[in-house]
Amino acid sequence: DAGVIQSPRHEVTEMGQEVTLRCKPISGHNSLFWYRQTMMRGLELLIYFNNNVPIDDSGMPEDRFSAKMPNASFSTLKIQPSEPRDSAVYFCASSSAPGGNQPQHFGDGTRLSIL
Amino acid sequence: GQQVMQIPQYQHVQEGEDFTTYCNSSTTLSNIQWYKQRPGGHPVFLIQLVKSGEVKKQKRLTFQFGEAKKNSSLHITATQTTDVGTYFCAGPGGSNYQLIWGAGTKLIIKP
Numbered sequence: 093d094a095g096v097i098q099s100p101r102h103e104v105t106e107m108g109q110e111v112t113l114r115c116k117p118i119s120g121h122n123s124l125f126w127y128r129q130t131m132m133r134g135l136e137l138l139i140y141f142n143n144n145v146p147i148d149d150s151g152m153p154e155d156r157f158s159a160k161m162p163n164a165s166f167s168t169l170k171i172q173p174s175e176p177r178d179s180a181v182y183f184c185a186s187s188s189a190p191g192g193n194q195p196q197h198f199g200d201g202t203r204l205s206i207l
Numbered sequence: 208g209q210q211v212m213q214i215p216q217y218q219h220v221q222e223g224e225d226f227t228t229y230c231n232s233s234t235t236l237s238n239i240q241w242y243k244q245r246p247g248g249h250p251v252f253l254i255q256l257v258k259s260g261e262v263k264k265q266k267r268l269t270f271q272f273g274e275a276k277k278n279s280s281l282h283i284t285a286t287q288t289t290d291v292g293t294y295f296c297a298g299p300g301g302s303n304y305q306l307i308w309g310a311g312t313k314l315i316i317k318p
Contacts, residue, residue: 123304125305134311135250135295135308140304140305142304148304148305183250190304190305192238192299192304192305192306193237193238193299195255196250196306197252198251199249200248200249201249
């Protein structure tokens with residue numbers, strides 16, 4: 093069975109550029125999460141979707157970050173304009189139910205470096 | 208707000224020694240989940256504990272959920288190099304739609 097698929101695996105770009113991260117959740121999972129992981133701040137929840145609807149985006153750092161889920165099999169996280177402090181590993185995870193009571197399945201992540 | 212505290216932050220062990228990480232929640236949890244993240248990898252679900260006082264084993268790994276459902280532990284017997292990584296506990300947030308994550312315990316095998 094295919095797991096959560098993220099692309100790209102690595103992204104290196106200059107500050108000020110737009111960055112788009114992509115995620116395909118596990119088929120049939122209706123909950124999708126975007127996380128950011130850094131050494132300093134650990135694993136942070138950015139936004140949570142349930143049935144393609146954003147439920148909580150309180151973790152999104154600022155207006156430069158936006159996320160969409162146009163359908164059940166695709167989500168994007170966009171940073172515009174990017175800054176060096178956005179450098180981190182970004183994970184997408186999906187779950188078969190609201191994430192608190194069911195396991196979350198993570199993608200391999202996107203390692204983002206903003207120069 | 209709700210917090211999940213996990214200790215220690217790091218544990219250095221010789222191969223063959225035991226390892227334990229502890230997790231404490233500020234509130235009662237309906238369940239607790241454990242994940243493992245290998246260096247350079249992503250968190251991978253290990254197990255979910257639901258019942259008060261529950262103990263589950265996976266080979267050399269023993270997971271416990273406290274009687275009050277506010278604390279949990281993971282114990283690894285006779286560590287091997289394949290156990291290296293960071294172990295996270297996580298429990299449902301107040302709204303139950305997200306997980307509140309511990310900071311993780313990094314298991315390091317001494318050369």
